[in-house]
Amino acid sequence: MSRRSRSRPRSPWILHFDTGSCNGCDLEVWALLTPRYDVERFGIVNKANPKHADILLITGPVTKKCEARLRALYDQTPAPKLVVACGNCASTGAPFQDAYNHCHGVDSVIPVDVYVPGCACRPEALIDAVVLAIEKWRSLDQGWTEREKEKGPELGHEVRP
Amino acid sequence: MPRTSTIPFGPQHPSFLEPLHLRVRLEEEKVAGVDLSLGYNHRGIEYAMEKDWKRNFFLSERVCGICSFHHSTTYAQALEMVTGVQPTERARLLRTVLLEVQRVTSHTLALGHIAEAMGYENLFMHFFREREEYMRIANEISGNRVHYCMNWLGGVRRDISPEAAREVSRRMEASLPRLRDLADVVRKDSTWLKRTKGVGSLSKAQAEDWAVVGPVARASGISYDVRLTGNAAYSLDGIKFKPIWREEGDSWARCMVRMDETLQSVEVCLQALSLLKEGPVASPFKGNPSGEGFSRNEAPRGELMYWVKANGTAGLDRVQVRTPAFVNIPPLGEMLQGEQFANVPVIVVSVDPCICCTDR
């Protein structure tokens, strides 16, 4: 692996965008940055600039007004990037299934890599999701070691040669 | 000739947690005007609530994750007005405990958010560390950190054992000295005072014109608090309580009102836990409600009102939710007038905007 692709998973920067959620999951995302759960020990920093972001943490069933903004943010984020849909709203829009003004989940607007269940998703589940996203990222890069090739199918993603 | 520019504070912004669009018109560095654009968080909850009155106890919580228990309590109280069911004494006290725990988490969040908006990250971390303790207390009582799912028509769904009540009281008492330290910072710290004193003023006349509620109104000299009135008043349970209010009307007054209310909420929780007596946690009710009723409650941001029209079937005819942020956000145009541009995030966050409540 090149030095750049070795270092990228070690310090992914996140961008958090709320597309219409009730703020429960947003506060759990913010709780990640605070002393109890502290994801800064993984090198994760909350940078609100899409050009600096590696992982997009999206909450909320995408409301109709936010749809264009979400797509613009996704397009502005440079590849490679990962999208984590936090909470039941972002995964399927489930709590608001009878409401009329949303798109039923983030994956109807942009491709999603990791879904986090829960209403509101707990911070431990969010840390698990970010770690899973980083593992998925490692697998996307060229030059796997033998051990990584072996562990890949266990984690549930395909190993690309 | 002053140079003018327009700066968009888009739905995605480092200072704001929620999607809100502000278009700020500047003359040099001072704000000349603000256009507010809402609707980014509108899901259509009043429409979804007409489907099933039982599901609404949980759906009303999802209107807002910060004041979720206040929403479901107000909804339950509105249905109790419709049906005439009285909640039991133990249910009222348990509701009070959880309402005040949620108020503490909301106010520490608001104050931490203000600290973060002014760049005081260390204080932001301190407020969130205290908040974590109360999230765990809520988890201990209800099983959930954010949406407690505890309300039902006539009472609450789960009880609390005496050991759990003692443990919760002990942890709250242990957190009081740390909260008092933070109150000293808000009252006296020179950075905090420089960034919030005299910034974002709302006079009493303006506050009455815009019909603001909650800490924003109480910081501008209007001493009204819903917890004093109605059939959910705290005095009916034997809890001593007085509203906290100030006259300055600036961001510092709003922060001080919230900080003092946080300390007061912990005291009210301890009083309520000490008044708990054995008894049922819910009054029985069968069938479907029919009729109209409304209820008001003091959410962390102000007065929350639910008006419900039920028709005897599994659904409802109309639910009207009047959230406090709905009336607190429009005065931002007047508060931001003439202020320095760098103060805009602090002023907007000092009003404690909850766009999910505003848009529903």
Next chain:
Amino acid sequence: MSVEEVRRELAGIGPKGSARPISVFPVDNADGTLDMIYMFQIGQEVRLWRFAVREDQELPSISDLYKGALNMEREAVDLFGLRFAGVQGGLLLGPDSPVRAPLRKPRKKVTEAEAKEGGDA
């Protein structure tokens, strides 16, 4: 009862701070009329004014008396399709929103006997 009478009663109450609008909202009766409810806090009590309006009626606004009522009327315009003098919608629903007046109910079906008996529905 009408909006003008509500305005007259509010003006007669006293200085500005003695009445505070809590909410101004419509309720659909599913027969072509809507009930407008004006909920105010006067002193320490809550007072409700309630009267019927037609769906095509243009109502006077109270936002000159209470600025805080402007957004409540804008919400009624968006969600119910009502009209208020000098008040534009667009608070919650965008201009290209696929839904219009989503909280209006479909009309109750009137049986033939009722139609022969009553006036217009």
